[in-house]
Amino acid sequence: MNKNFPIDDRILLFIDKLKKSINDEKIPPRIDKAIRMFRREKNLLYIDKDNNSLKAVIKSQTKPEQLEYAISLKRNGEFFCGTQNLFPCGGLRGKICKHIILALIAVIKSGVGTRNDMINWVENTITHRPKFIKPEATEIFMKYQYALEGKIEWRPVEVLPEDFMAF
Ligand SMILES: [Zn+2]
Structure with a gap:
């Protein structure tokens, strides 16, 4: 990446296309809400991605006292998110939560997935x-x-407020 051009629009392009493609009206507002939060937060993500699965641990740098979350998303659409004391994430309510959205952003930022x-x-x-699959979590x-x-x-991978400058 060229340091003279700090605005990286890959995340913007990804989010934009995701919101337009997704055939579920509940997801775009959820993405917007998540982005508003990420613009004020620093998060560290440990991501593991292969052809069929994405797994990650998310740690808030802004509020280190916050719980850590593990997410799993499979190519076939199976997913979960849960805390380190093995409770499902309260943000899911049947759909992908902000932690999964953040893990996707980390994938795009680090270039390990298209x-x-x-x-x-x-x-x-x-x-x-x-x-929620406890053994996997x-x-x-x-x-x-x-x-x-x-x-x-x-x-x-660090996801920083600056990553959302183009939004
Ligand atoms: Zn979550």
């Missing part, structure tokens, strides 16, 4: 309800713990 692919995965969530948090202890290499 815009069209990620939009596709979100479209696939519409026919699913969130289903535990595994994600364990890997995160190992990273914090320096036992494995897992570098976080």
Whole structure:
């Protein structure tokens, strides 16, 4: 990235296209609300993505006392979000929550997934309800713990208010 042009519009393009593509009227307002929050927050995301799944741990840098969240989103549209004490995220209410939206933004920012692919995965969530899988969440948090202890290499992605400057 060129430092002379700090405005990175990949996130804007992604969000824009996502809102237009998604065939669920409840999701765009949820995305807008999430973006308003992200413009005031710094978050660290540990993301793990392969061809069929995205897993992440989200830690607020602005409010470090806040709970950490683990999210999982599969290519087929299965998803969940939950806290480190293994409760489902209260923000889900049947659809993707702000943590999943943030994890998608981290994917776009770090370039580990493409815009069209990620939009596709979100479209696939519409026919699913969130289903919290405790063993999977535990595994994600364990890997995160190992990273914090320096036992494995897992570098976080920072999502900052500046990332939303183009909005
Ligand atoms: Zn959540």
